[in-house]
Amino acid sequence: MSDLILGRLLLRETFSLSESAGGGRTMSLQGKEVTPLISRDELVERHEGVLGLIGALVPARWEEKSERDGYYTITDASCDYTDRARQRIGWTTWKLTLLRHGADSDVDLESRLTGAVRKNDFSLGGERWHAPPIGTYGYHTGPTLPSVMTRTTTDGAITVYRGIPAGVSPRWGCAVRDYMRGRARLRSVGAERVGVGYRVAAADWELSNGLVRVRPLLTGGSLEVAAFTGGVWRPRAWWVEVGGVQVAQWESATLLRNNAEQVILRLTASRSPVGRVVLDLTLRRGSRMVEGYLQRGDSGTLAVYLAVAEVLTNNTSYLVRSTDDAAGDRVALGSARTYTAHASGGLTKASTTALDFWLGVVAGGSSAAAGDTALDLRNQYVGAMPEVTAAVRR
Structure with a gap:
């Protein structure tokens, strides 16, 4: 067959x-x-x-x-x-x-970077960056060339292009067999999901792009976020907290977007005695971070923090561990909006209905490659843009 x-x-x-x-x-x-x-x-x-x-x-x-x-x-x-x-x-x-x-020999793929710099409270201009599939060739942005870095994924080394000039839609070639390498993906009940119409089990799903892996936790946290560094997955548990109550279990999971460039998953849980909490998780191809947008119906406190406390340094728009961990990495997270640092290593915001955040690691710690520092991750988060990929004849 x-x-x-x-x-x-x-x-x-x-x-x-x-x-x-x-x-x-x-x-x-x-x-x-x-x-x-x-x-x-x-x-x-x-x-x-x-x-x-x-x-x-x-x-x-x-x-x-x-x-x-x-x-x-x-x-x-x-x-x-x-x-x-x-x-x-x-x-x-x-x-x-x-x-x-x-055929792939006749066609360029064009990434149309849409949207604007994420609105933020820190006067950050963000960074235009892009990670096409592993195996891409002939990346073209006109006379102004972006800088280049590589990140090692479970699918191989992916190239990340930084500082893409404004008003330019990069063009690149890619063999058909390579297009899905390094993709963002969601698996549920043992299968990778196609499109957004299939049911996702609330307690059995996995977001991954080969660099970041996110799973639900049944005990000891709301989410497990793992970084692929040194050839292995290195997980950390995180609590999501609403009004001082930790979210111990997600009751539904809904796919909002599911393509090779970006997957968005919406999680919901009940609040007592009434109401709900909603968390949207976004994972992009080539990204070292998972993005989150946490919401509650009424105004109050929202927080996300490490289940096992670590000492993090607060740098106004992001927090990062000041020393390398046992794996040689440094956990990092941040937000586009003002926040208060959480004592366990995280962030919290009072009198609000929404909290945006990103979670990741500085891979390589003090010797991290350019683009994987906490400062760079912050700028890529603020400047990260959804992309629409189109095919054009050469």
Whole structure:
């Protein structure tokens, strides 16, 4: 059985396809996924994954029809689902329409950095930075060249471009097979999720970009945030606190955005006797930090701090450990807004309905590479911008 890979979605390769060239070259595909050839969970995941592709720019790879490999936009998607539980069989029949941009040798990817510098209380100008996939080549920003640094991820070394000139949308080339390397991703119940329509288990999920990994904790904290340094994951537990009460368990998890560049996950929990707390977590490709936005319905105190206390130095817009830990790193966090340093190593804000923050580490401690210092992480947080990736002919 041959495979068709559309972005992060694996499907059974179809025996035939149809193409047309009016108003752009389009391709129509249809196929069928069947259980018990694959598990029922895989069947549901592929069904939801097909529907989750609508509007996405994807690298497409055929195992047998490799001459059709290239970059496509999914313009239409549909699925028919049948589940005969008593007979232990089920299937989904899917249909996709793809607009072909071209082979990877014909196409540039263009990152359109959108938005403005994050509003902040510290007169920070932020930094325009970008991390395309591992294996990218020919990165072009016109006559003004950005600076370059590398970070070692679980997928390999990713290049981060810093100081991208204003008003420029970088262009770069990337082999289809490399596009998903170093991506932001979310896994839940053992599978990486495609799109935003699939249910995420509140107590069983994992955000990762190969540099930062975030998980829920059932005891001893609200979140586990791990940094990949020295070839291993190094976790720390964090408490999220609302009105003096620690969030011990998240009751729901919702995917708000899920593509290779950025994943946003929304967590909610009840407050006693009534109300809720909402936490949005954002993880970007190539980033050393996870971003958080914590909200409560009424005005009061919000806080995020280490479950195992560490002594951190407060530098007005961020906090950082003053000495290297046992792994040679230094935990760091900050906010775009004024805050009060928490005694356990964290930040707190009174009389507010929202608290923004970032959590990360200075990888390499006192010998950290440029771009991984707490000061640089702060500037990248304030200047970090969502990106829209488009395919353009060379």
